[in-house]
Amino acid sequence: MINIKRAGQLTNTAPDTIRYYEKIGIIAPIKRDKNGFRQFSERDLRRIKFMRHMRTAGLNISALLEYATLIQQGDQTRAARIALLTEQRDLLQQKVAVTQSAIEQLDYKIAHYDDHMSDAKHLI
């Protein structure tokens, strides 16, 4: 059986973070053994990995909680889930665009640091 330490290794997530995710409800309650210790299933691990991945990418907890809540409410929320995922994907795409343009500005500065000094219009 997979305990919380192992689950943390397998999902690259601190045990405290896993407990926190369960407590706030973005992952479903984990099964316990007779001592109250968490026993992780493969599905639990997939859920943790997914939430970590989305958090790392920049989704906030409240969006993930909404999603987790929709899942818990069953199949009739499918349309709402798709809408939420689509909205969040669009947000991530905007983020990528902003970051790309920052990368371009950095590249420009890196490439032109020789030519001008810092009073040139494009430099600070």
Next chain:
Amino acid sequence: MINIKRAGQLTNTAPDTIRYYEKIGIIAPIKRDKNGFRQFSERDLRRIKFMRHMRTAGLNISALLEYATLIQQGDQTRAARIALLTEQRDLLQQKVAVTQSAIEQLDYKIAHYDDHMSDAKHLI
């Protein structure tokens, strides 16, 4: 002359944030009029815009402070500045990669929500 309210509008930055940026040193001290009111130059505005842009993209304050400090130290820090900008650009590129992969996962889920239910391996 450009006061802080106008500077905020022109740079899309709250006046409180501009004061904060000056206080912590990621922008140079702003010139004051006889009443102690800030008078922003075009260069000040460029600096604020740059810092906002970088912050929005995800650079942290400490990296920006390092950069601002190097600028203040003059031309002999050019190599260090380029190194810092390059390092930060690489970090942003990694961020973009992570975010892109999250977008792909979301796209996959959006596209396949009909086919399977949530016990499929790729869904949570």
Next chain:
DNA sequence: ATATACCCTGGAGTGCACTTCAAGCCAAGC
């Protein structure tokens, strides 16, 4: 002269997402 509308400062407060802590339970090894 009084109201209005700016600005200033230092310091406290906020929101987010963890992260750490204190106190305690249970099982295995010496």
Next chain:
DNA sequence: GCTTGGCTTGAAGTGCACTCCAGGGTATAT
């Protein structure tokens, strides 16, 4: 039987980047 190690909980603490506030100054309009 007692220590060690892993787990449990609720609650408090942390770090980051702002954001707000109290108390006060100055200039313009009525």
